[in-house]
């Protein structure tokens with residue numbers, strides 16, 4: 001088996017300030033990597049660089065495309081966009097950033113299928129209905145706009161919109177952030193089911209250790225733009241080696 005994603009020495013500065021520095025890791029197919037750290041540790045910067053939303057200053061991001069491993073950073077913009085559409089998904093913390101609020105729930109899901117070539121209306125609607133069900137949105141809401149949905153429903157719709165095309169790599173930025181605790185628990189449960197069932201490969205940024213405990217196979221702990229510790233999730237959380245991770249785990253650092 002070859003890696004799905006290989007990241008080498010990724011660095012992004014904002015003027016003199018470090019966004020993230022010298023990040024290297026490998027993601028294997030079917031693996032979920034959690035990235036944790038307090039606010040300002042560089043998690044979002046790293047995720048944005050990986051997903052192509054931000055141009056790093058240095059480094060390599062090698063993705064296993066259908067045509068073999070390619071450095072995403074060296075690709076032509078049009079090729080990278082095509083790859084992002086067909087192979088990747090990005091779940092934003094705020095569903096408004098990942099949904100089209102003026103389009104119906106069914107349209108939000110169906111549009112992604114059309115973007116990768118689906119043309120048959122009946123088929124698209126059937127698959128959209130199926131996916132709404134999988135994220136626990138009643139079929140009768142298919143023609144409602146997300147503006148009529150609660151925050152938790154909007155987030156579940158965003159997840160359906162992102163997973164309907166069967167992406168090979170899913171980026172998630174604080175997927176349960178900004179929701180009530182009970183809504184978070186339900187969403188987390190749903191995500192765990194989908195991750196297992198679909199064998200998803202994902203990179204999840206969060207400051208919530210409960211999220212990574214439930215979803216991530218492996219964990220990367222960031223501080224001041226650098227990785228201070230990485231390993232299997234249970235190992236890192238149960239026996240943290242770095243003093244900063246120990247603080248995070250003991251909840252002294254509430255972020």
Ligand SMILES: Nc1ncnc2c1ncn2[C@@H]1O[C@H](COP(=O)(O)OP(=O)(O)OP(=O)(O)O)[C@@H](O)[C@H]1O
Pocket residue numbers: 014017018019020037038039040041042043044045046207225
């Ligand atoms: N657009 C920007 N311009 C200048 N500095 C930035 C910018 N975005 C982030 N930074 C800085 O880069 C560092 C990493 O920030 P980043 O937002 O990646 O951290 P984070 O761990 O995602 O934090 P949060 O959880 O609050 O989103 C911080 O020092 C931050 O101030």
